[in-house]
Amino acid sequence: MNYKTTISDIAKELNVTPATVSRALSDHPGISAKTKVSVQQTAQRLNYSRNRIASSLRSGKTWLVGVIIPSAEINFFGSVVHGIESIANTKGYNVLIYQSNEKGDHEAKGIETFLSARVDGILASIAKDTHDFSHFQEIKERNVPLVFFDRANDDLGIPSVVIDDFKGGYVATEHLIKQGFNRIAHISGPQHIKIFNDRLRGYRKALSDYQIETDEQLIFDGNVSIESGKDAIRHFSAASKMPDAVFAVEDFTALGAVQELKQMNIQIPEEVGVIGFANEHFGEYITPGLSTIDQQTVLMGKESVQLLMKLMGSEESIHARPEKIVLEPVPVFRRSSIRRPEVL
Amino acid sequence: MNYKTTISDIAKELNVTPATVSRALSDHPGISAKTKVSVQQTAQRLNYSRNRIASSLRSGKTWLVGVIIPSAEINFFGSVVHGIESIANTKGYNVLIYQSNEKGDHEAKGIETFLSARVDGILASIAKDTHDFSHFQEIKERNVPLVFFDRANDDLGIPSVVIDDFKGGYVATEHLIKQGFNRIAHISGPQHIKIFNDRLRGYRKALSDYQIETDEQLIFDGNVSIESGKDAIRHFSAASKMPDAVFAVEDFTALGAVQELKQMNIQIPEEVGVIGFANEHFGEYITPGLSTIDQQTVLMGKESVQLLMKLMGSEESIHARPEKIVLEPVPVFRRSSIRRPEVL
DNA sequence: TTGAAAGCGCTAACAT
DNA sequence: ATGTTAGCGCTTTCAA
Numbered sequence: 001m002n003y004k005t006t007i008s009d010i011a012k013e014l015n016v017t018p019a020t021v022s023r024a025l026s027d028h029p030g031i032s033a034k035t036k037v038s039v040q041q042t043a044q045r046l047n048y049s050r051n052r053i054a055s056s057l058r059s060g061k062t063w064l065v066g067v068i069i070p071s072a073e074i075n076f077f078g079s080v081v082h083g084i085e086s087i088a089n090t091k092g093y094n095v096l097i098y099q100s101n102e103k104g105d106h107e108a109k110g111i112e113t114f115l116s117a118r119v120d121g122i123l124a125s126i127a128k129d130t131h132d133f134s135h136f137q138e139i140k141e142r143n144v145p146l147v148f149f150d151r152a153n154d155d156l157g158i159p160s161v162v163i164d165d166f167k168g169g170y171v172a173t174e175h176l177i178k179q180g181f182n183r184i185a186h187i188s189g190p191q192h193i194k195i196f197n198d199r200l201r202g203y204r205k206a207l208s209d210y211q212i213e214t215d216e217q218l219i220f221d222g223n224v225s226i227e228s229g230k231d232a233i234r235h236f237s238a239a240s241k242m243p244d245a246v247f248a249v250e251d252f253t254a255l256g257a258v259q260e261l262k263q264m265n266i267q268i269p270e271e272v273g274v275i276g277f278a279n280e281h282f283g284e285y286i287t288p289g290l291s292t293i294d295q296q297t298v299l300m301g302k303e304s305v306q307l308l309m310k311l312m313g314s315e316e317s318i319h320a321r322p323e324k325i326v327l328e329p330v331p332v333f334r335r336s337s338i339r340r341p342e343v344l
Numbered sequence: 345m346n347y348k349t350t351i352s353d354i355a356k357e358l359n360v361t362p363a364t365v366s367r368a369l370s371d372h373p374g375i376s377a378k379t380k381v382s383v384q385q386t387a388q389r390l391n392y393s394r395n396r397i398a399s400s401l402r403s404g405k406t407w408l409v410g411v412i413i414p415s416a417e418i419n420f421f422g423s424v425v426h427g428i429e430s431i432a433n434t435k436g437y438n439v440l441i442y443q444s445n446e447k448g449d450h451e452a453k454g455i456e457t458f459l460s461a462r463v464d465g466i467l468a469s470i471a472k473d474t475h476d477f478s479h480f481q482e483i484k485e486r487n488v489p490l491v492f493f494d495r496a497n498d499d500l501g502i503p504s505v506v507i508d509d510f511k512g513g514y515v516a517t518e519h520l521i522k523q524g525f526n527r528i529a530h531i532s533g534p535q536h537i538k539i540f541n542d543r544l545r546g547y548r549k550a551l552s553d554y555q556i557e558t559d560e561q562l563i564f565d566g567n568v569s570i571e572s573g574k575d576a577i578r579h580f581s582a583a584s585k586m587p588d589a590v591f592a593v594e595d596f597t598a599l600g601a602v603q604e605l606k607q608m609n610i611q612i613p614e615e616v617g618v619i620g621f622a623n624e625h626f627g628e629y630i631t632p633g634l635s636t637i638d639q640q641t642v643l644m645g646k647e648s649v650q651l652l653m654k655l656m657g658s659e660e661s662i663h664a665r666p667e668k669i670v671l672e673p674v675p676v677f678r679r680s681s682i683r684r685p686e687v688l
Numbered sequence: 689t690t691g692a693a694a695g696c697g698c699t700a701a702c703a704t
Numbered sequence: 705a706t707g708t709t710a711g712c713g714c715t716t717t718c719a720a
Contacts, residue, residue, distance in 0.1 A: 007697070016706075017708080019708080019709095020705085030705055032705060049456065050697095052460045054401050054697035054698040055697080057697080057699095057713070057714090058712050059699060072416070073419070075417070078416045096440060116393050117397075118396065259629075281417070281626065282626040285603075285629070286630050286631065287606070287630065350714085351714070360691085363716080367715090374689055376689060376690090379690085394714085398715090399713080401712090401713080402713080
């Protein structure tokens, strides 16, 4: 048998009631210091550990926060989770992580699991291939606090923490322009995902602000992967439309582009400049170092839980007026895009 | 109010008892197909989701597996977790992840949390700075199934899934020898951790088997970090003891070495060959590609849960005869160590 | 095939 | 400052 000490065991030892023990253990104000000490000592001696299951069932609070991420392979999400945990843990919450693997149905499954586990709140970043949002609607209906981070959907009336992707796209493109590049390509991501669309719009705006005509043939429809970066370069080359710089929608795409350019013996940044987005770890390790846009991941994680905690604390209908927190993108310039160090 | 449907609500609707509903929902054999269907329909209509908290309290089973990893920043662990989840999920278990951040006290905190959450089993990889193992002992005492993966401790009598690090170290070194290197350095990890010690022993054995004298000055005491890789190279250089090849205890150390060698304008692999250990993602992306030893991460994850499930199923005292599963290291040769492609 | 009754371990309202 | 009582929602004997 799997022997477990309960508060009743402690109560018997001390000739008090379970209620007193419970109160002593949670540092309830109206319990004498003497009792608290003896309870704590006995608890320790008997190797007691509070049964959260029973506690949660009774109190209706699980002290659990569920987090849905598309993939753990992407440093970005790992880092956001780090930020989430740093705050959650100090407030006594534990964090459950569920990977959707970029699939809509996995995502729904994860949410079902979380609801079934009666988590106190949910944080989510939408999967690439999610088109049906009913599982998010259900969370709303059940009045379980929910906050989107990074990959949000503004139409659902759900609070979110994102970065200004439009500005990120703008800044990345502007940087390339200032470095003297003028045939600047963009390798995009799926346009039904808002952040990728925003980055493209930022790119367009920067070009137009600097009176550079947008060449639609320099915009390659990618799918956020190393392969799509390679494909883009091959495509540009085959079409004799080689750009002198590339702004990739995120770092893995940029990596693919870099690899293919190297393959073709094209010098980076001398012949073609490259900038990515997300500040994945490997960008620092590859040669040349990859310029990119940092998304303040840890801060994003922290802001997300804090917003969630606010919702969990509020008595009013939880999704009443969705709040949206927008963080600043932070450019990180490394070698891959620097042709004129003096204008940084 | 946070309205939640319960089995009693369903029972009332159908004029049956909660017990019947419970049985119908868990597909109990002795319930008529007719009842099952109507219960399921009503459940769906009322938006019912089983309260796992109550279920767990009553049944004593949480369907939770806790996993302690040193750091999510290391792809290796992310990948193992992936393997763990792939099996666990199909068996109806959910996976909780806790990061120890390589700290012994965080590790203990995580275990406390898991015990308090009454997880059905625990998988753990020991933190770098854990010296006190009492929290693992406690798990044993409570008869909660526990399996170590990768970073194990053989003295505690706890089952584990590891790779053959001795062989890994041997194979890596042998490979360098066969590539014609003969002044082969090793940048080691903390020797109190078994796997790092094993790799060093494998290195020594390979050298001696090939009649190469071990030069103790070519063994640098590192701490498993990019910095220690750089330090090692600087040290060898300052001591005029530059090796013609380096076997680093893991990939981040190897990366540091590569970066420092590049800094010194030393050609890899022509002047100095490099091989790492762990097959981190970035090794594929850097130039030259990093040779390394793959640890069959996904398989390790799968084997770990399977072993755990076996323990969870067994009635006998759980840690009776610890089982140890040893996986084969798989060499991955990229450019950084290849001087003679013909002898691969 | 279904019902009745008890209880998992804890906490909260009410009482003293 | 502590005790009494009840019950969170479910599962599991035992009984019919």
